Each structure stands twice: as structure tokens, then as C-alpha cells.
Amino acid sequence: MKHQFNTVSLLLRLNLILLASGVFWQLYTGGSISSMLFMNFGITEIVSLTIEKIFVVVLLILAIYSAVNPNIYTLYILFVCLMFNVISHHIVGGKHFSDLTFIAHFSRLAVPVSLVLLIKNKYTDFVMVLKLGLSVTFLTHAWEAWQANPFFLDYLIGFSRMSLNENNATYILKIIGVIDLLSAILCWFNKFKIILFWMVFWGFTTAFIRVYDSGWENLAEFLVRTPNFILGIVLIMSLSKRNKLIAL
Amino acid sequence: MDIKLVVFLLLVLACQPKKNTVIEKTNSQKVMHPRIFWTENPANHAIISWTSLEDGAINKVYFDTISHENKKVDSYPFFSDANSNGKITTRKDDLESGVPNAYFHHTDLTDLKEGTKYYYRFCSDSTFSPEYYFITSSKKSNELTFLYGGDSRSGEDDEEDKDPAIHSKRKAMNQLIATLVEQNPEIMALVHGADYGMDASWKSLYHWFNDHELTITKDGRVLPLIISRGNHDHEIGFTENFRLGTVTERNSDGYYYKTQFTDSIALITLNTETSMAGYQYKWLKKELEKSRAANKWLLVQYHKPAYPAVKPFDREDFARVRKYWVPLFEQFGIDLALESDGHSLKKTVPILKNKPNPKGIIYIGEGGLGVPQRTPDSKRWYFKNGGHASSNHHVWMLKFKNNVLKTSAIGIDNNVVLDFEIKSKK
Numbered sequence: 001m002k003h004q005f006n007t008v009s010l011l012l013r014l015n016l017i018l019l020a021s022g023v024f025w026q027l028y029t030g031g032s033i034s035s036m037l038f039m040n041f042g043i044t045e046i047v048s049l050t051i052e053k054i055f056v057v058v059l060l061i062l063a064i065y066s067a068v069n070p071n072i073y074t075l076y077i078l079f080v081c082l083m084f085n086v087i088s089h090h091i092v093g094g095k096h097f098s099d100l101t102f103i104a105h106f107s108r109l110a111v112p113v114s115l116v117l118l119i120k121n122k123y124t125d126f127v128m129v130l131k132l133g134l135s136v137t138f139l140t141h142a143w144e145a146w147q148a149n150p151f152f153l154d155y156l157i158g159f160s161r162m163s164l165n166e167n168n169a170t171y172i173l174k175i176i177g178v179i180d181l182l183s184a185i186l187c188w189f190n191k192f193k194i195i196l197f198w199m200v201f202w203g204f205t206t207a208f209i210r211v212y213d214s215g216w217e218n219l220a221e222f223l224v225r226t227p228n229f230i231l232g233i234v235l236i237m238s239l240s241k242r243n244k245l246i247a248l
Numbered sequence: 249m250d251i252k253l254v255v256f257l258l259l260v261l262a263c264q265p266k267k268n269t270v271i272e273k274t275n276s277q278k279v280m281h282p283r284i285f286w287t288e289n290p291a292n293h294a295i296i297s298w299t300s301l302e303d304g305a306i307n308k309v310y311f312d313t314i315s316h317e318n319k320k321v322d323s324y325p326f327f328s329d330a331n332s333n334g335k336i337t338t339r340k341d342d343l344e345s346g347v348p349n350a351y352f353h354h355t356d357l358t359d360l361k362e363g364t365k366y367y368y369r370f371c372s373d374s375t376f377s378p379e380y381y382f383i384t385s386s387k388k389s390n391e392l393t394f395l396y397g398g399d400s401r402s403g404e405d406d407e408e409d410k411d412p413a414i415h416s417k418r419k420a421m422n423q424l425i426a427t428l429v430e431q432n433p434e435i436m437a438l439v440h441g442a443d444y445g446m447d448a449s450w451k452s453l454y455h456w457f458n459d460h461e462l463t464i465t466k467d468g469r470v471l472p473l474i475i476s477r478g479n480h481d482h483e484i485g486f487t488e489n490f491r492l493g494t495v496t497e498r499n500s501d502g503y504y505y506k507t508q509f510t511d512s513i514a515l516i517t518l519n520t521e522t523s524m525a526g527y528q529y530k531w532l533k534k535e536l537e538k539s540r541a542a543n544k545w546l547l548v549q550y551h552k553p554a555y556p557a558v559k560p561f562d563r564e565d566f567a568r569v570r571k572y573w574v575p576l577f578e579q580f581g582i583d584l585a586l587e588s589d590g591h592s593l594k595k596t597v598p599i600l601k602n603k604p605n606p607k608g609i610i611y612i613g614e615g616g617l618g619v620p621q622r623t624p625d626s627k628r629w630y631f632k633n634g635g636h637a638s639s640n641h642h643v644w645m646l647k648f649k650n651n652v653l654k655t656s657a658i659g660i661d662n663n664v665v666l667d668f669e670i671k672s673k674k
Contacts, residue, residue: 029560038620045622093447094479096521150501150523154568157525166526210564214571217562 008237012115013067015230016078019108020063022223023085024056032088040091055081066112072119075112082109096151097144104144106136107227114234123238130235134199135184137228141206142180145173152176155209187235196236203229278302278375281457282464284472286437287495288505290385291362294472295493296328296355296370299336299457301348304372307333309355311368317379321369330355332491337484338450347454354491360384380468385436389510390650393434395425395471397643398441398551398588399615400456401480415459417641418618420660422462425643427662430465435645438463438471439515441588441613442478442551448486457489459618476517477503478551478588479565504528506535513648514543518550520565524572532573536580544674545583545648548573553587555611557594557624557637570602574609581673582609584653586644590614592624593640593657595666599630610670612655616642640665 027033030049037048059081066074086109090101097104110133117126145152148170156169164172183199186192207225210218281299296309307330310316316323332354343349353372360366363386370377385392400418429435445452464470475490495505501522507515516535522528539546554569555561577585578600587594592614600608614624624637631637641660646653656667 030558038622045620094443096482098482150521151564151568153523154525154572157523158571162525162529165530166523169523169526214562214564214567218564218567221564 008234009070009115009118011230011234011237012111012118013070015111015226016063016115017067018223018226018230019082019111020060020078022220022226023082024060025220026224027052027056027085032092033085035092036088055084066115070115070119072116075116075119079109079112079116082112096149097140097147100140100143103136104140106140107133107231108224109133110231111227114231127235127238130231130238131187133227134203134231134235135187138180138184138187138199142177142184144177145180146177148173155213158213159209190239193236193239196232196239200229200232200236203232279370279372279377281461282370282377282380282470283457283460284382284470285490285492286385286472286474286507287492288507290437290472290474290507290509291387292358292360292384294357294360294366294382294384295491296357296368297489297491298353298370298372298377299489300351300353300372300375302372302375303335303351304333304353304375307353307355307370307372309357309368309370311357311366313361313364313366315367315379315381316369317367321371321376324369328355328357332493334488336450336488342449342451342454345451347451350450350454352488352491354493356493362387363389378468380464380470382470382472383436385509387508387511390512390648391434392436392509392513392648393432394437394439394474394509394646395428395435395643396439396441396549396586396613396646397421397615397617398476398478398613399443399591399619400440400459400617401443401446401619402452402455415455415618417620417660418456418459419462421616421618421641421643422459424658424660424662425463425471426465428643428645428658429463429469429471432645433469435471436509437474439474439517439549439586440476440617441549441586441615442476443480443588443615443619444478444486444490446480448481448483448489450485453485453489474507474515474517474549475503476549476551476588477501477519477521479521482521504531506539512544514539514546516546516548518548518573520550520552520569524568529572529576533576536576536582540580544651544672545653546580547584547586547646548577548582549586549613551587552589553611553614554585555587555594555596555599555628555630556590557592557614557626557628557631558590558622561628577609583673584646584655584670585609585611587611587613588615590624591619591622592616593621593636593638593642593665594624594631595636595657595668596630597633597635604630604633610668612644612657616640636666638665 034048034052037043038045062074062078086102086105110129114129153169157164183195186195207222207228210221278301283297285295308327310321310324310327312324330353336350336352362384365381365383367381369379402415445456503519505517552565554574556566594614596611597604598606598608598610621639623639626637642657645656651672653670657665659665
């Protein structure tokens with residue numbers, strides 16, 4: 001039991017580092033936070049960039065520290081940092097579906113929260129947060145797919161080596177949208193545990209297609225989306241009868 | 249004569265309707281925001297657009313090739329009804345910011361004569377604009393001059409610019425554009441690389457259109473706009489107020505088209521905010537196959553850069569431009585690429601297959617029409633040995649004359665910040 005719990009905890013802690021590394025990579029050379037401070041709050045560019053650099057360094061150090069020595073206070077700070085990142089994305093906007101940023105990041109926000117609940121030994125809430133994180137993120141992706149997000153269209157067309165036309169890609173996205181929606185609903189029912197396996201597979205595929213499409217330079221986009229499949233793995237392990245979590 | 253009869257006759261005369269007379273009121277507060285869009289055929293077609301504060305039943309453009317200033321509008325021999333009218337979408341925060349409810353109007357003027365001055369006034373019901381004019385392009389000409397710039401959205405780098413209604417840098421750049429047109433009347437159009445306001449909400453666009461009026465010269469010349477769509481132009485306000493007719497309705501969100509300025513000079517506008525690999529890719533490939541052979545000069549413009557000056561090179565949206573479009577640009581030998589988005593001034597070295605190569609394509613722009621300027625990364629390989637990257641409000645002037653294109657970046661103080669020449673590849 002203890003060993004299996006440790007595996008769950010280890011996975012979440014690893015995910016924390018992967019996620020923080022992705023955010024670090026995305027923001028270190030200038031991203032949404034410096035853009036928000038400079039463009040929206042009138043802070044000078046050099047100060048904005050410095051604040052952002054400090055922010056991502058602190059985020060990464062906290063993530064590593066929490067992974068090695070998890071405690072609820074550093075995890076709370078990590079949650080606030082990730083929330084700040086979400087808010088900056090939302091305020092800066094200028095991307096497709098920017099209005100959905102908050103809910104699209106639900107799985108990322110769920111990582112530190114689920115670890116806190118694990119430490120507090122609140123098993124029911126822990127499972128609830130994992131499901132909520134996965135479900136809301138899948139729901140957001142369902143809507144974006146249904147609305148034919150141009151990035152998604154190009155992933156499909158690029159994946160087919162330009163043999164798929166945009167019209168057919170749009171239809172496929174509608175089907176994907178429906179499947180994502182069903183997954184987001186069915187994952188709440190324990191008897192449809194097979195859905196979680198699908199969500200792990202699909203979460204990984206949709207995260208990795210960023211690298212497949214634009215090369216390893218785009219690894220940060222994959223890293224920030226690792227919760228989309230790691231949370232599913234954690235959930236499968238946690239729901240197993242043998243894996244009743246006890247304490248850290 | 250009976251006095252009652254005289255009074256009666258006078259009353260009858262007074263009540264007689266005046267035939268063919270339009271009762272007009274000139275009130276720039278009720279009809280405003282004059283703007284002209286060029287799309288595919290600027291020699292013969294222009295879209296005249298404006299805003300009204302009241303929902304007019306009659307919305308028209310009166311026009312002629314000679315001025316009718318200070319005359320009744322019915323002295324204009326031609327008129328065209330607006331073919332797209334509607335209430336501009338507003339949200340609660342738009343109205344709370346102090347902008348009024350308003351209506352958009354767009355009129356297509358077709359079958360225009362090339363290389364001709366057109367004087368016009370627009371009206372919503374009985375409220376008329378002052379007289380403005382524009383000049384259509386000449387198909388036969390070997391010469392052409394136009395301005396290019398992008399990113400005129402607001403920011404808060406300056407204390408006085410915290411109010412988007414003030415936005416002094418954008419105003420200064422627009423006044424510079426008017427001055428440049430007065431000094432160089434051969435300038436035909438302003439190509440805009442997008443990101444007009446912070447977003448395409450009415451509270452952003454209302455002030456953008458107000459400021460755009462500053463580009464009008466003292467004698468009333470309106471510079472036609474050739475627009476692209478940027479990542480801050482997603483809201484419905486963009487399609488309402490920047491309507492381009494069939495170009496807007498084209499597959500895959502539209503806003504990609506070829507502007508044939510003259511028989512030998514063309515500009516392709518692309519939309520980075522929609523699928524790059526879908527319909528647009530097929531259209532671009534077909535258009536390049538057709539246009540490269542037919543034009544001495546072939547340029548492209550779009551919002552998000554292939555070779556960014558400020559933002560990370562590896563970012564997904566820029567990688568997409570390099571993956572899908574740049575190979576086509578290189579295959580068909582585009583003469584110059586115009587890019588925006590970064591908020592800086594840049595000129596790359598010629599690039600071919602992602603390496604410096606004298607036979608490659610130069611990428612210029614990055615956006616300086618008033619948006620707060622960022623500091624670019626001038627150490628990137630494509631700015632070394634002949635490239636340039638700096639932080640400067642600017643507008644580009646492109647002068648085509650036979651086989652030479654003179655390109656100058658004009659700074660906010662009407663000074664040349666950067667200039668270079670390229671020769672036609674044909």
C-alpha cells in the first residue's frame with residue numbers, strides 16, 4: 001500500500017517539475033507575464049522582463065523543492081504562481097479562445113492542489129480534484145475542437161502530410177469534440193474506468209502533437225500539457241482497490 | 249386682391265415639395281470614421297465605410313471625379329447605396345467606457361476609372377459628411393508608392409496614454425502618415441499589418457477610427473487601407489467594422505487576398521489567425537503559381553512573423569508560418585515579406601532555407617504604428633551582417649520604380665531610421 005501510494009505521489013511530484021519546466025521554458029525569454037506588466041500595467045519593459053524571469057526561476061525552484069520535500073505551504077505558493085500565469089494569459093489575450101484560458105488550465109492547476117490533498121490524506125477530495133482537472137480540460141478542448149480551432153486543424157492536416165483537406169479536418173474535429181465531451185462526462189463514473197485509459201492516451205497524443213508538428217523546439221508546449229495525461233494515470237492508480245491512499 | 253387669397257397662395261407655395269433637392273445637414277458628430285478599404289482590384293473598386301450614431305434608413309455615398317465642395321449633394325452625378333449596414337456589437341464595458349452605440353456602413357464603389365481622383369460624401373439619412381477624396385491605382389504604371397505599418401493598439405508605456413482615447417503615439421504616427429502623404433502625393437495606400445486596438449471591441453475600435461481620421465490630409469485625401477488580421481482582432485467588431493465583402497466571406501475565416509496594384513506589382517495579404525495549412529495554403533500556392541509569372545514585383549504581408557525580432561523564435565505560431573508558408577515564398581521567389589506583431593523595427597538579412605543567403609527573402613516590419621515599443625533581440629542570426637533590429641515607432645515607405653524597390657523606415661519625427669534597396673528578381 002505504502003509503495004503504491006508513493007508511486008502516485010512520485011508521479012504527481014514529477015509532473016510538478018515537468019509542468020514548471022514547461023512554464024519556465026515558455027516564459028524565461030519573455031512571455032505573457034512580462035507582456036501583461038508592460039502592455040497592460042505600464043511597467044517598463046526591463047522591469048517587466050526581470051519580474052518574469054524571477055517569477056519563473058522561483059516557480060522552478062519551488063517545484064523542485066516540493067517534489068523533493070512536499071509540504072502544503074510551498075504547494076499553495078505554487079498554485080498561486082500557476083494561477084498568476086493563467087491570469088496573465090487571460091489578460092494579455094491575443095490567442096484563439098483566450099477567454100477559456102482559466103478552464104483550459106484546470107488540469108495544470110489541479111497538480112499542486114491534488115498533492116496538498118494527498119498530504120492531508122483526503123482521499124475523496126483528492127480523486128474529485130483529479131477528475132475535475134481532467135474533465136474541465138477535456139470539456140474545453142471539446143469546445144475548441146467543435147469550433148475548429150485553427151491550430152487543431154493544422155495539426156490534423158500536417159499529420160496527414162497535407163492529404164487531408166480543411167473541410168474533412170473540420171468534420172474530424174467535430175467528432176473529436178464529441179468524444180472529448182463524452183470523456184469529460186463519463187470519467188465521473190467509476191464503472192467507465194476504460195475512459196480513463198482513453199483520456200491518458202488522448203491527453204498524451206494531443207500534448208505530443210505540438211512537438212510532432214513543430215519539432216523539439218516546441219517541447220515546452222508538451223511539458224505544460226503533461227498533466228492532461230499524467231492526472232489520468234494517477235487517477236487510474238488511485239481508483240484501484242489496492243491503492244487506498246494513506247499518508248505521505 | 250383679397251388678402252386671404254394672398255395668404256393662402258403663399259402658404260400653398262411654401263408647402264410645395266422641392267423636387268430633386270436633398271435636405272442636408274453636415275454633422276460630423278453623427279456620421280464619422282471615414283475609411284476606405286482596397287481589396288483585389290484597387291484600380292476599379294473601393295469600399296467606402298463609415299460609422300453613424302443613428303440607425304439611418306438611407307445610407308449612401310455620393311461621388312464624382314470632380315469636386316462638388318460647397319455644393320448640394322444632388323450635384324454629384326453618381327451615388328451608391330451602402331450594401332452592408334448594421335448595429336455595432338457593444339458590451340456593457342464598451343458603453344461604460346463612454347463610447348456611444350453606433351452603426352457600421354459599407355458601400356462598394358465598382359467600375360471606377362483607374363488612376364483617377366474620386367471625390368465623395370457619405371450620408372446616413374439627412375446627415376452628410378464633408379467632402380473627401382481618394383485616388384484609384386493605375387494599372388499601366390511601372391511605379392508605385394505605398395506605406396506599410398502594423399500594431400497601432402494601445403498600451404500604457406506613457407502616463408498620458410493610460411486612457412486609450414488619448415494614445416498620443418498612435419495619434420503622432422497617424423499625423424506623420426498625413427504629412428508623408430502631403431509631402432509625397434504619389435503614396436497610394438496604407439498597408440496595415442493588423443492589431444488595430446487592444447481587441448476588436450467597440451471601445452477599442454471607436455478610438456482607433458477616431459485616430460485614423462488624423463491620416464486624412466488637409467485637403468481631404470483619404471488613404472485607402474489594405475488590411476490584414478492580427479491576434480488582437482478576433483472579436484466580431486472586426487468583421488463588422490473592417491468588412492471586405494467577399495474577401496471576408498472567403499473559406500476559413502477569410503481576410504486573405506491578392507491586391508493587384510498595377511499590371512506588374514501585387515501584394516498578397518495572408519491571415520495568420522486561421523488555418524495556414526488548409527484552404528488558405530491551397531489558395532496561396534495557386535495564387536503564387538499564377539502571380540509570380542505575371543508580376544515584376546510580388547510581396548506578401550501577414551501579422552505573425554516567420555522571423556520574429558522580439559518574441560521567441562521557437563514559438564508555435566511563428567513555426568507554423570515557417571513550416572507552411574515560407575517554403576512557398578521561397579519556391580516562388582517572393583520579393584519582400586512584410587510582418588508585424590513584435591512591436592519593434594526590423595529588417596532581416598536575405599534568408600533561404602532558414603539560413604542567410606543573398607538569393608533569399610528579406611523580412612521587414614514588426615509593428616510600430618503607435619504600440620509601445622519593445623526591445624528586440626538584435627543578436628539573432630538573421631539580424632547580423634546587414635540586418636537590423638531596434639526599438640522605434642515607424643512606418644515603412646515602399647517606392648517601386650521599374651526594377652528597383654526603395655524601402656525606408658520613417659521614424660515618429662519624420663526621420664529616416666533605416667533604408668535599403670532591392671532589385672526585382674524578374
